[in-house]
Structure formats: C-alpha cells, structure tokens
Amino acid sequence: MPRKGENIFKRKDGRWEGRYIKDRDLSNKAVYGYLYGKSYTEVKQKLERVKSHKASCNILSANFAKLSEEWLENKRLCVKESTLAHYKMIIGKHILPLLGKYDVSAVSLDVVQQYMNRLLLYGYAVKTANDILTVIKSILRYAERKGFHHNCDLSIISLKAHKSEVEILTLFEQERLCNYLVNNLNDKNLGILLCIYTGIRIGELCALKWSDIDMGEKVLSVNKTMLRIRDNYSEQHGSKTKIIITPPKSEDSIREIPIPNFVINILKNFRRNPDAYVLTGTETDFIEPRSMQYYFKKVLKKCGIRSVKFHILRHTFATRCIENGFEIKSLSEILGHSSIKITLDRYVHSSMDLKRKNMEKLDFLSA
Incomplete structure (x- = not known):
C-alpha cells in the first residue's frame, strides 16, 4: 500500500x-x-x-505560440478544411503577433481587451473581432487541459454588433436588372437571375450543376458550396490560396428550393449536360465567387445601377418575400437558416413601403 x-x-x-x-x-x-x-x-x-x-x-x-500550433494541429482532425484555413489565418494574422511571445500564465485580460478595442477602432467588423476572441478562448481552454494554468478570464469581454439595416435593391433597380438579364441571357446572367428568385449564396451558385435542378419537380437542390481558402499546405504547393467545393457549413444550408414557373421555362432553354456547371455549361470549367462578383459589377454598370455586392441579391430576395406575405418559417428554410430569428434579425429588411402599408391597416380606427 x-x-x-x-x-x-x-x-x-x-x-x-x-x-x-x-x-x-x-x-x-x-x-x-x-x-x-x-x-x-x-x-x-x-x-x-x-x-x-x-x-x-x-x-x-507553455509558450502561447507553441500551444496555438498544437491546438491547430488537433483541430485538423475534427473540422472542415475551410474552417481550419480560417483558424490558421486568425492565428497567423492576429493572435501570434499579439500573444505569441507570452507564456500562457502571462496572458492578461487587459492585453486582449485593448486589442479587441483597437480592432473595432480600426474598422474591423464585430464578427471578425468575436471570431478572434473565440479562438483565443479555445486555445486557453486547451492550455488548461494540458495542465497550464492562467488567470485570464475572457468571459467578461462582450463585443456586441450594432444592428443596421441591410442593403437591398429598390424595386426600380430590381426590375431594371431583371429586364437586362432576360434580354441578354447567357450562362452567367442566368445564374444571377436564379439568385434573385431563390436567394442562394454566391458560393452555392458557383458550385451549382445542372444535375441539382429537377425540371419535373421544379426544385433546386443546394448541397455544396465553392470557396477560395488559404492553402493549409501552401509551403509545399507554392500557392497561398486554392478553390474547394465542399458541403455547406451547416446541415440547415442543405435544402431544396421551389423554382418559380417563369424561371423554369427559361432554364429549359438552357439545359445542359447534368454534370456541367450552371455558370459555364461545361463539366471542367467553373467560375469562382470572386470572378462572379467582378462580373456582377460589370452587369450593374451596364444597367446604370449603383455598385453593390453580390450578396445584396439574397437580401433583396428575402425582403421581397416578406413584402409579399411569405410565411416566415418557409422563408427561413429556403434561405437555409437554423432558426426564424436569424431570418428576421439578419436578412429581412423592413422597407418604408411595407411599414406604411401596415400603418394604413389602422385606418379602421378612425371610422
């Protein structure tokens, strides 16, 4: 004993x-x-x-840089390649320059808080700052599991985003854009039209193949997305980024979307080999999101519409659905959201016209 x-x-x-x-x-x-x-x-x-x-x-x-490398290596086995690339970027660009020289026991709340404040002051999005903070917290938890103690409680740091109205196309701009697309149909213009009437993301559009469109059932299946990510093995390949096609980041983003009849009629005239990409009409060539964004800007210029990001089409789709009495649960599923709250808070823009129509419903009180 x-x-x-x-x-x-x-x-x-x-x-x-x-x-x-x-x-x-x-x-x-x-x-x-x-x-x-x-x-x-x-x-x-x-x-x-x-x-x-x-x-x-x-x-x-217990050097923070060394523990960050260990944490990242362990994550390699349990996260998607795109997520790993995101973590690697955050650690290399933000965390190591800030904390890499410290021992874990020397990491302080003040250092992290001041850095978060500086990021927001320099115009970084609150989501970006929160992503960085989340990774730092995760590395510190990993350090604790390894037996390295610290007194840095980051739970008191709270970064709240200021809610702002999302940007959408006006009815005039949307009508003008749609008229141009229909009168100048090609593979890429067809793709833009699809986004206007289904709300799919640019990465989902770039990965879309004709086999994902069921003409008989009038349904579009979203089951993959295209991303340009940092190459996790760039030292060996000599390239800093690469294109990948991967399942969407969440199960809710895998969905089926009904297609309006007039869009189906247009699609039938463009039907290609099932294995061909919708944006190119070929099996081997594809258009990546960054190139599609550049093309979209050119289309806007030809239409005389202000320069906006491609994602405005998704905002516009959601808003028009709400304005036309769409049931929120159905819209949430079409957009691929995990909850109705995300749909209402993030993507649905309440226009002045809609507010005015709702206020006019009170007219009966004056009778």
Missing part, C-alpha cells in the same frame, strides 16, 4: 515502484509514467527529480 499522496508501492518482486502524471490527453485524462528502485528512498528521490524537471519544462513549453 502506498504512503499517503506519494504513489510509491512495493512490488511482489521486492522492488519499489513510483507512479507520476507524465501528461494528459485531450479529455484531460492522466497519462502515467513509472519509475523503479531497490528502496523506497531511491524511488522517492527519482520521483522528486522527475517532478522538478517536469515543472521547469512546463514553464518553458
């Missing part, structure tokens, strides 16, 4: 055995190491030397 708190045993073969915690796995479960000697005193001295050496090594190896 070991002496209290020492983990030193006498074995059946007469030797003494000492046990110590050598490491901890990702679930914080202890991984033990063992030492042996001819006497209790010999084993105790060996344990003290190992523990002393381990303590000094822990102090040296």
Whole structure:
C-alpha cells in the first residue's frame, strides 16, 4: 500500500515502484509514467527529480505560440478544411503577433481587451473581432487541459454588433436588372437571375450543376458550396490560396428550393449536360465567387445601377418575400437558416413601403 499522496508501492518482486502524471490527453485524462528502485528512498528521490524537471519544462513549453500550433494541429482532425484555413489565418494574422511571445500564465485580460478595442477602432467588423476572441478562448481552454494554468478570464469581454439595416435593391433597380438579364441571357446572367428568385449564396451558385435542378419537380437542390481558402499546405504547393467545393457549413444550408414557373421555362432553354456547371455549361470549367462578383459589377454598370455586392441579391430576395406575405418559417428554410430569428434579425429588411402599408391597416380606427 502506498504512503499517503506519494504513489510509491512495493512490488511482489521486492522492488519499489513510483507512479507520476507524465501528461494528459485531450479529455484531460492522466497519462502515467513509472519509475523503479531497490528502496523506497531511491524511488522517492527519482520521483522528486522527475517532478522538478517536469515543472521547469512546463514553464518553458507553455509558450502561447507553441500551444496555438498544437491546438491547430488537433483541430485538423475534427473540422472542415475551410474552417481550419480560417483558424490558421486568425492565428497567423492576429493572435501570434499579439500573444505569441507570452507564456500562457502571462496572458492578461487587459492585453486582449485593448486589442479587441483597437480592432473595432480600426474598422474591423464585430464578427471578425468575436471570431478572434473565440479562438483565443479555445486555445486557453486547451492550455488548461494540458495542465497550464492562467488567470485570464475572457468571459467578461462582450463585443456586441450594432444592428443596421441591410442593403437591398429598390424595386426600380430590381426590375431594371431583371429586364437586362432576360434580354441578354447567357450562362452567367442566368445564374444571377436564379439568385434573385431563390436567394442562394454566391458560393452555392458557383458550385451549382445542372444535375441539382429537377425540371419535373421544379426544385433546386443546394448541397455544396465553392470557396477560395488559404492553402493549409501552401509551403509545399507554392500557392497561398486554392478553390474547394465542399458541403455547406451547416446541415440547415442543405435544402431544396421551389423554382418559380417563369424561371423554369427559361432554364429549359438552357439545359445542359447534368454534370456541367450552371455558370459555364461545361463539366471542367467553373467560375469562382470572386470572378462572379467582378462580373456582377460589370452587369450593374451596364444597367446604370449603383455598385453593390453580390450578396445584396439574397437580401433583396428575402425582403421581397416578406413584402409579399411569405410565411416566415418557409422563408427561413429556403434561405437555409437554423432558426426564424436569424431570418428576421439578419436578412429581412423592413422597407418604408411595407411599414406604411401596415400603418394604413389602422385606418379602421378612425371610422
């Protein structure tokens, strides 16, 4: 039986055995190491030397940069490639320049808070700052599981976004754009028209193939998206970014969208090989989101419409649906949202015309 708190045993073969915690796995479960000697005193001295050496090594190896690399390597096994690339960018661009030189025990709330404030002051989006903060918190939790203690409680940092009205096309702009697209139909213009009447994202459009459109059922299936991401192996490949086609980031984004009849009639005239991309009409060539954005800007210029981002089509689609009495739950599912609240808070713009129509419903009170 070991002496209290020492983990030193006498074995059946007469030797003494000492046990110590050598490491901890990702679930914080202890991984033990063992030492042996001819006497209790010999084993105790060996344990003290190992523990002393381990303590000094822990102090040296608790560098935040090193732990960030370990955390990222562990994430490689459980997240999508695009997510890993996002984490890698955040760590390389924001976290290592800020905290890379620190030991975990020296990371302070003031340093992180001041950096968050500076990001917002320089015009970074609140979501970007929150993404950076989330990764820092996750790395600190990983450090705790590894046995490195710190006194940096980041839970008190709260970054709240100021709610702003989303930008949409006016009815005049939308009508003008649609007339141009219908009168100048090609593969890319057809794609823009699809976005106006289905609300799909630009990445989903770029990955869309003709096999995803069921003409008989009049349904468009969204099951993948195209992204340009940082190449996680760029050192070997000599390229900093690459294009990937991957399932959407959430299960809710995998969805089927009914297609209006007049759009189906247009699609029938453009039907291609099922394996061909909708935007190119070929199986091998595709158009990436960045190139599609550039093309969209050119179309807007030809239409005499102000320069806006492609994503405005999604905002516009959602708004027009609301203005025409669309049932919110159905709209939320069409947009691929996980909840109705996201649809209402983020994408649905309440126009002045809609507000005026609702206020006019109160006219009966004056009768």
